[in-house]
Amino acid sequence: MDPRSLTPALRALRVCLHLLMAGLLVLAAVRADSAAGTVMAAVTGAVYAAGSYLPSVRSSQRAAAVWLAVLGASWLALLWLTPEALWLAFPLYFLQLHLLPTRWSLPAVTLTAGAAILSYVGHGAALNPGVFIGPLLGAAVAVATVLGYQALYRESERRRRLIEELIETRAELAAAERHAGTLAERERLAREIHDTLAQGLSSIQLLLRAAERVLPPDSPAAGHIGRAREAAQDNLAEARRFVRALSPPDLERGSLAAALERLCEPVTGVTPGPGPRVRFSASGTPVELPTPYEVALLRIAQSALANTVRHASASRAEITLSFMDASVTLDVVDDGNGFDPASVRPSSDGGFGLPAMRSRAESLGGTFTVESAPGQGTAVAVSLPLPAGATA
Numbered sequence: 471m472d473p474r475s476l477t478p479a480l481r482a483l484r485v486c487l488h489l490l491m492a493g494l495l496v497l498a499a500v501r502a503d504s505a506a507g508t509v510m511a512a513v514t515g516a517v518y519a520a521g522s523y524l525p526s527v528r529s530s531q532r533a534a535a536v537w538l539a540v541l542g543a544s545w546l547a548l549l550w551l552t553p554e555a556l557w558l559a560f561p562l563y564f565l566q567l568h569l570l571p572t573r574w575s576l577p578a579v580t581l582t583a584g585a586a587i588l589s590y591v592g593h594g595a596a597l598n599p600g601v602f603i604g605p606l607l608g609a610a611v612a613v614a615t616v617l618g619y620q621a622l623y624r625e626s627e628r629r630r631r632l633i634e635e636l637i638e639t640r641a642e643l644a645a646a647e648r649h650a651g652t653l654a655e656r657e658r659l660a661r662e663i664h665d666t667l668a669q670g671l672s673s674i675q676l677l678l679r680a681a682e683r684v685l686p687p688d689s690p691a692a693g694h695i696g697r698a699r700e701a702a703q704d705n706l707a708e709a710r711r712f713v714r715a716l717s718p719p720d721l722e723r724g725s726l727a728a729a730l731e732r733l734c735e736p737v738t739g740v741t742p743g744p745g746p747r748v749r750f751s752a753s754g755t756p757v758e759l760p761t762p763y764e765v766a767l768l769r770i771a772q773s774a775l776a777n778t779v780r781h782a783s784a785s786r787a788e789i790t791l792s793f794m795d796a797s798v799t800l801d802v803v804d805d806g807n808g809f810d811p812a813s814v815r816p817s818s819d820g821g822f823g824l825p826a827m828r829s830r831a832e833s834l835g836g837t838f839t840v841e842s843a844p845g846q847g848t849a850v851a852v853s854l855p856l857p858a859g860a861t862a
Contacts, residue, residue, distance in 0.1 A: 476561070489811040491518055491561045497555040507551035514544040516559075527569070534569040542582070559586040559605055563612035576613070598689040671706040675699055726764045727752050730771055730789055746784040746804060748775065754793030763854055766830045767791070767800050770838075773827050774802035774850040782806025782848060790809075795856075797836075802850045808842045 492515070499511035502798050517540055526533040545562065548555040559582050566578040586605040678699035685692040729748075734748040761766075771789055784806030792799045811824070824840060829852070831838035836854035 476521045478540045482631060484542060487561055487564060488522065491515075491558070494557050494561070498548060498552055498558065501554045502552040504551065509549065510544065511555075514541070514548050517541050517544050518793060519684060526747040530570070535574070538566060538569060538578070540684045542578075546585060549585065550780050553590055554820060556586045556590055556605070559583065560608045560612065563609055567612060567616035572617075579609050581615060592790075615746070622831075634750070644757065668710050669753075671702050671709060675702040678702060690813065726759065727756065727791055729764075729768050730788055730791055733775055733810065734789065735787060745779060747780075748787045748789065750789045750791075752791045752793075756793055757798075757856065759798065760857055762856070763798070764833060765838075766854070767798070768836055768851070769832055770827045770852050771802060778802070778804040782808075784847070797853050797855050799851060799853045805847045808848055810844065812843055 478679040495511050495515045495518075499508045502508050502511065511536035517537075521527045521537040521541060524533070524537070526536075527537045542562070545555060545558055548558070562582050563579050566582065567575045569575075570578060678695050681693060682695045682699060685695065733751045734750045745790040775787065775789070778784050782804050787802065787804040787806075790799075790803075792801070828838040831852045831854065834854050836852055839851045840848065842848035843849075
């Protein structure tokens with residue numbers, strides 16, 4: 471572990487481990503019965519210090535294992551020379567548990583505790599429960615402490631990653647909501663302009679045209695009315711251009727039929743496996759539809775197709791746009807699982823639910839129907855009456 475990445479608590483624990491090891495080595499050197507024991511204590515201290523400052527020991531398990539093997543060998547030699555080296559087993563437990571994987575560290579701790587017990591007996595100490603309890607209890611405390619810390623650290627990391635994912639998801643959701651809100655506001659403005667300003671200018675133009683027909687062509691009033699009619703006509707065209715500019719991006723690149731045909735492109739990544747094969751067809755003589763009509767039909771088609779891809783497990787689907795004498799109809803049919811329309815509840819997001827599609831159709835004076843049954847596919851149909859003045 472990089473020392474720069476240590477928390478204050480871990481840094482303090484590391485300093486305490488260094489001090490404990492140094493103090494126990496000094497104790498072993500002072501109480502050694504021979505000069506060899508003092509020298510061996512110094513050698514063990516040098517090996518420990520070297521490993522503490524070698525970056526490879528902290529970054530490589532193999533280097534850590536080699537260092538622990540050398541440190542263990544020097545400790546065993548010191549343990550042979552003086553029983554006071556027994557107490558060094560406790561910091562060695564922590565080093566082994568921290569630097570080695572669990573499958574190696576637990577056997578290493580067991581061998582270290584066994585060596586400490588055998589050395590104590592080998593130096594002539596009387597057998598008593600304390601000879602066994604001391605090293606084994608120290609090993610148990612070290613194992614519980616290190617493994618408990620590792621479990622807490624893993625849980626902390628899991629929660630940290632979860633929080634990061636939640637933050638990213640919240641940011642994506644906020645962006646999606648902003649985008650959806652922008653599109654909804656554009657559609658609302660387009661409807662308001664079409665239903666109020668554009669219709670009002672169209673009515674003014676018709677009234678001025680009627681007034682112009684009943685006045686003598688050479689009268690001053692006829693000239694003023696003619697200029698007023700031309701101004702109303704120009705403003706009506708400008709309002710229609712503004713409405714078209716507020717239309718959904720899918721409609722900016724062409725007609726409604728072209729936008730619906732683009733919906734039939736292969737859909738991947740929404741559900742496991744390939745999506746359904748979608749085909750588009752149009753019938754009748756196309757007429758110019760107001761922007762709210764095009765928006766409603768496109769959104770209903772998108773919603774119905776999204777339900778087909780996500781829920782129906784269909785292999786084929788078909789979108790049909792039909793222009794009739796007094797209405798325009800849209801049909802979305804699939805061969806999927808089907809469902810019971812009476813059991814469908816309102817959508818919680820208000821986006822792809824059947825009630826939302828029905829509301830769009832009925833807001834323009836149209837009708838919306840769903841025909842489906844379990845195992846028999848689904849057919850969604852919407853019919854909108856053509857507005858007065860719609861031309862081919």
